[in-house]
Every structure is written in C-alpha cells, then in structure tokens.
Amino acid sequence: MTKIKCNKCGDIIEGDKKGTYIECSCKTIAIDETEYYYRIIGNLEDFEVLEPENTRKMFEEEKQRRKEKENEKTWVVCFLSRI
C-alpha cells in the first residue's frame, strides 16, 4: 500500500486498496488507492512518500527535477499511476 506523510499536520495516511478517499486531518493532501492505481492529491512540496520504496524514489526524483526549474515552483497536481 502507498503510504504518505503530510508536511503540514504530520499525519501519515495510507491507501486501502478499495478506492476510499482518505484525507489527512488538515486536508492538505489525500490519497485513494485500488488494486489498479493509486492517486495522490496535493502539492508535491506538501507530502512525502514513505512507502513503497520505488514510489518514494520516483517522487524524490520528480521533486528534484522541479526544483531545478524555478518557474515550475507552484502547482497543484494529481498523480495517477498504475501499480
């Protein structure tokens, strides 16, 4: 399961594989996850992926890539990916 941490309230939330929409307590980030995909809702800078390792790496690389482009600093994104 995909596990993410909110950088604002510190909550750790986890997909349940049933597609339930789960928000952190400050509603900055959310996740829903099924057998086929996971979706993380929020600003990239507002959360960290804890698990699984390959997803964590992917997001770290994406953060790094965007840091290098100053003009891409502000965005609201929805990440959708097949598992």
Ligand SMILES: [Zn+2]
């Ligand atoms: Zn939060």
